[in-house]
Amino acid sequence: MKHSPKKIELTPPQILVIGFALIILTGATLLTLPIASAKGALLPFLDALFTATSATCVTGLVVVDTGTTFSLFGQIVIVLLIQIGGLGFMTMATLVAFALKKRISLKERLILQEAMNQGSMEGIVRLIRKVILYSLTIEFVAAVLFATRWSFDLGPGRAMYYGIWHAISFFNNAGFDLFGSVTGPFSSLTAYADDILVNVVAIGLIILGGIGFLVMSDVIEYKKNKRLSLHSKVVLTATAALIVIGAAVMYIFEYTNPKTLGSLNELGKVLAAFFQSVTTRTAGANTIDLGSMRQASQFFMIILMFIGASPGSTGGGVKTTTFTVLMGAVIAMIRGKEDIVLFHYRLGKDRILKATTMVILALMLVVFVSMVLSTTEAHSFLMILFEVTSAFGTVGLTMGLTQDLTGFGKIMIALMMFAGRLGPLTLAYALGPKAEKELYRYPEGKITIG
Template sequence: MKSISRKIFSKIHSMEPARVMVIGFGILILFGAIILNLPISTQKGESIGFLNALFTSTSAVCVTGLVVVDTGTYWSEFGQFVIITLIQTGGLGFMTIATMFSLLTRKRINLRERLLIQESLNQVDLSGLVKLTRYIIMMTFAIEGIGALLLSMVYIPRFGLGKGIWYSIFHSISAFCNAGFDLMGPVSGQYSSLTYFVDSTLINVVICGLIILGGIGFPVLLDVINNKKYSKLNVHSKIVINTTGILILIGFLFIFIAEFNNKDTLGTLNIKEKFLSSLFQSVTLRTAGYNTIDLTLLSESTLFLMLILMLIGASPASTGGGLKTTTIATLFLTVKSFIIGKEDIEVYQRRISDETVKKSLGIFFIGVFISLFGTLMLTIVNPGFTLLESSFEVISAYATVGLSIGGTPSLTYLGKIIIIILMFLGRVGSLTIFIALLSKNSRVKSKIRYPEGKIIVG
């Protein structure tokens, strides 16, 4: 037994960080599915079935929020605790959690572990990774703690002390990790999300704040804390903050105008509630998965815009998913430079490298291809879904958003498998998975450089 374990650890140790990341997330999801499949995890004391348990575990670890059963009414307190633990672990990344325990036990973090942390946090340099991880852990618990405290000001008076505290902690972690799981089923009906609090300024503002802080990325948070002034921030932070702000503003204005007179969504609300609802729905598209109005009643134009904003998603090294704000910003700047005839791609008096542009193009086209192919496959295996419902479900899964208009519980057996794969691809990163699948030899730079070939484009 010892020799087998030694061989397994030796094999893992020799793997590249990308492969370890993929395997690590896979093991965590499988472990969560086994626990959630136990009768103790459900309120009725029955097994949910392995596929549904796997779906829920994948959605929690990949901080997506798509569910096949209502979290608040189906799962027991133990099951809910397992889910929120998986969300916290998936949101931070299992290597961050492992590093936390290493720091607590004063275990030395070797080079191999630093490489894994670098891959997990999507960082360029190896220097300062342990310090960054320590700050991430401290920031996460501090932000989630403050969020839970603020939410308790509404939850405790409304639901009582014990339930109010649990609801505050659960929703604070779920919001910061951009997961979208909620416990409001017993209060406002199954799959109702936060529609019960459509008129609550505190709940709307706090949840939006947690979503934004979790979605802009830990390096940006640290940069803001250290430098405080916008002018002193690095290029990455400026791009993330500006792009995030622009996307939220676009979503807010479009939803506010398009749904203003829709009696099924914003039409019956007063002006304050319309403002809060429009802002909330725009912010939640950062891959958070909460909603305060019924998404199935939105106009098709609004849903189409939501598809685009969901696919873009959050920012690198954050708890959110999607193609990432910096990817889209880089492509936009590339097109802008091409149009005005500049040789270099410039922003904030800095030049963006060709490597960054190539990576952005790769991420974008892989993401679009997976979204289109996933929509095609889901439409085939779920004929009851319209094209818009299928694309919404697929992009929501791949971008780890968690919003749904087609009804995730009505997915077929094959449909659930497709969504599970998409959630996993979206959280771990399709580029990371493809790199992990390639052999070392296939990525060695060729010593042969061929003559340039002329291709007519445009």
Template sequence: MINLIKAKDLLDPPKILVLGFAFLILVGAYLLTLPISTENGNGLSFLNALFTSTSATCVTGLVVVDTGTTFTTFGELVILSLIQIGGLGFMSFATLFFFLLGKRISLKGRLILQESLNNLSMAGVVKLVKRILIYTAIIEISGAVILSIRFSFDMPIGRAIYYGLFHSISNFNNAGFDLMGGFRSLTPYASDPFVTLTVASLITLGGIGFIVMNEIYEYRDTHRLSVHTKVVLMASLILTIGGAILIFIFEFGNAKTLQPLSFMGKTLASLFQSVTPRTAGSNTLNIPDLTQPTLLLIIFLMFVGASPGSTGGGIKTTTLATLIGTVWSQIKGKEDVVLFRHRIVNETIFKALSVTSIGIFIVSTITILLTITETGSDFLTVLFEATSAFATVGLSMGLTPELSPIGRMLIVFTMFAGRVGPLTFAFAIAMRRKPDPFRRPKGKIMIG
């Protein structure tokens, strides 16, 4: 009986997700160590392969070797596959194979899908997966076509199509891997509206979450949006526009970033640099050249990240909105937290506090450890790198390629924890909470 209970615990949905991601990372790491994966024919060392595979599977984008010059087409396709599977979730792809084979999804499979998609209900989850796959195909192909046309003016048509597809998939899944070479990302296109707006749109669509995307699609029939969708759209809009305005102000006179650009170029670069921390990792401005106020703002945007059920990381926009709503209710002396005329239940508030606290703990701990292992690196650089890894962003101030072996393992752990940790913890609480048989007497403590 005890063995059966242990087996059941081992295979609950949160643990299956963790083990699934871990298995995918190890497979990817093995493939990247093969001679066929690198241009020099030696393959990556296991540590560098593990780092790259984790970064791709957790759709982060931090790299210890330059993607565009290190890997062969085979290696790049391995990375692209890991990005696609990691971004949508391996359970979504498993469901696709079930569809193709004409098999039904079991109750256990539906529970895991619900967990993987961060969905509030198991009802209709299989239908949602079908639509996710359709939305993904349409958006990625559309992005690839636009980028391919633009890239065709700068390179041969065959490479332009390949680059367009790679960057469309990478950015829709909020990964940030690029093939431009020299760790340049998209800096040559800082003032280019076609590349900037297309990639920013891909990042935004991938970051708002498939549940929100599906509700927007169904709005023509339902004529209603849930509180969740309203909060996501409002929070995303405020963070994007507010971030762009502040970056424009902070960098306007910076000779290394915005100053040389035209007014339109400044606007596009500011907007893109506000979008990409949540949580893509592509950049059109050189990150180490940004001013300290901008870097601190980007750290905040990275920590918040994208929205639930999306391809992005971070504590999520809804978590921030819930926390702000809670603080505002306390200031106004109200007992209930209200967003869009709906009362937010205590369970959601506790979950938001838990996810945020875990996020702060992970980032703080990794930052402290990196200051020990990476001697000579300033605190802001280390904090930036730790936050980027936790929020699966991929932006870097240049520290990642210089990390020590211990530092690389710390970042590997942080990327993995950021991808599955807070989400899994929150759902584990929701799934396992049981009513107490009795309530203890109240105890009062002073706060503030």
């Protein structure tokens, strides 16, 4: 009797990993076509793969300048990869399903739950509707504001194109820009360091993209519900604290540095300090030369990049909530308290264990890749650590190493961007064996700590 072949059942984490990998490969193939190049030349596949990975993982690290290397076709491919990668390919697939009036299956809801980092499937489709609506609305408003400002420099048509393109890039915390063709290759927004409108709109986009759609929905519906969830309170408090502390550190350390803040007027100094603080948390654009910053500032940026954005957002890193839980554990231990309490709520032990696991996995990954690259790349360890952390946090900031990476270095950084976008835990669940329920528990033991 013939047995039918066993059907392979993929878990939601495995589907996410495979889905992102396929999108990256498709994007890389399109970017190698002559039509994608500004000069009609074939882009080396490794460079195309690196660019597609960076765009899909909404990072912003580039080995070739986007504005001068790619044609209109190539730039559109990149911005589509950013939109798909930022909102998630399952969100985009759900948008198509909505348009076709197709029902969302249970399996698809499970994948959406994993993609949006939600604890349950309850209201997941409703959340996806909000994600799509909020994203398109915010990007449209920002595009109009950008276009209005840049029309004075670029002309109406080009300004509108740049407005739409950069609104998508910044909201999705990607950090890609086209200003290489305007102010010189790899210049980012340095020409607008003291421009109030450009800074405010860009900062607003980055923050909104980084706090997460659940928080955004909570804030918008606050007038109706008259309350915020614990998650939203933690995210908003941690985000505000990190932005203010980061800006203060940048302002103090770089105030007298003539190559960064020192050459700007007082308003420019404040704007640049806040912009660098915000963008370090996974956005990737910059208004001052990061390679010229003092080492103390650069190291502090590494810490901010490692923390990253918030769960369910377009950003990476270990996330603000993870950082807050660990800080809460430290404070509780110092004060001799048994429970971690945030906003009058006690956190479960599973939250603490997950936060600890996340940070340790991320730290091990960053340290290991930094050690490996320090043997293959002829640059300082701080520069390499900055690059690796930027890739893991899907930030996209660089001190100038990206363009000098060896072939091996490009592959390692691309893998870090991939791991950072999906998250170490999602990758571990996808690659690891299926968890089985334990039938028994070992007796509790005690070891000395500290």
